[in-house]
Amino acid sequence: MAHVKEFSVEEKLVSLVTLQKIESKLDEIRILKGELPMEVADLEDEITGLHSRQTRIEEEINGVTEFIEQRKTAIKEAEALIKKYEKQSSNVKNNREFEAINKEVEMQQLEMKLAEKHIKDATEEIAEKAVLLEKAKKNIAAKEGVLATKKGELEKIITANEKEEKHFNKLAADAKEHVDSRLLTSYEKIRKSYRNGLAVVPVERDACGGCFNAIPPQKQSEIKQHKKVMICENCGRILVDDELSAKVEVK
Numbered sequence: 001m002a003h004v005k006e007f008s009v010e011e012k013l014v015s016l017v018t019l020q021k022i023e024s025k026l027d028e029i030r031i032l033k034g035e036l037p038m039e040v041a042d043l044e045d046e047i048t049g050l051h052s053r054q055t056r057i058e059e060e061i062n063g064v065t066e067f068i069e070q071r072k073t074a075i076k077e078a079e080a081l082i083k084k085y086e087k088q089s090s091n092v093k094n095n096r097e098f099e100a101i102n103k104e105v106e107m108q109q110l111e112m113k114l115a116e117k118h119i120k121d122a123t124e125e126i127a128e129k130a131v132l133l134e135k136a137k138k139n140i141a142a143k144e145g146v147l148a149t150k151k152g153e154l155e156k157i158i159t160a161n162e163k164e165e166k167h168f169n170k171l172a173a174d175a176k177e178h179v180d181s182r183l184l185t186s187y188e189k190i191r192k193s194y195r196n197g198l199a200v201v202p203v204e205r206d207a208c209g210g211c212f213n214a215i216p217p218q219k220q221s222e223i224k225q226h227k228k229v230m231i232c233e234n235c236g237r238i239l240v241d242d243e244l245s246a247k248v249e250v251k
């Protein structure tokens, strides 16, 4: 035969407040856990992005450095050609040949000037990129520092939670056994309808602890009598007196 328990209103209210306090603890843990993993993931994404930025700048610097080397080679080649032409000009047979060689020399001199200008511009470009690279590296180091801290926090919370969550889940299951089943159904329905998960609230400073709507003195004294379960007219939450609520401690 089913074991039917009869509870007084006060017992019912104490059980409900107990359950509410346990489940609020679980809500707190969930909120803590809910945000840190996201923050860690965001930071990791950001750091990956910064690393690709660093790689891109380094590749650009390598590209420009290579360009400078090519231009330096071009200068050496031009110098060699000029030397060759100068030698040739000592054995020219006529004015036309001399003019032609002179033109070649001038061309190579222009070539050299142009290469020098390229090298100067490219060197400036590298200096600018080096500043960007330094910035990117510093940024990465800073973000990695924050990430390490957040990861540490998260790990701590997860470790702490495993134990606490198990503990409070067990307490919640036990507490539910002691709550009148019809009342439990209403409690769960109200709890689900509010984001802060509060279904049972104390009267605080003459107002509902859930919606802060004023509770008239007559109703407050009825709440204190524990003769029936009282509901806030404004938000529908179950109301208990401050004294009863304070008596219930959850650890």
Ligand SMILES: [Zn+2]
Residues within 6 Å of the ligand: 208, 209, 210, 211, 212, 213, 232, 233, 234, 235, 236, 237
């Ligand atoms: Zn209310």
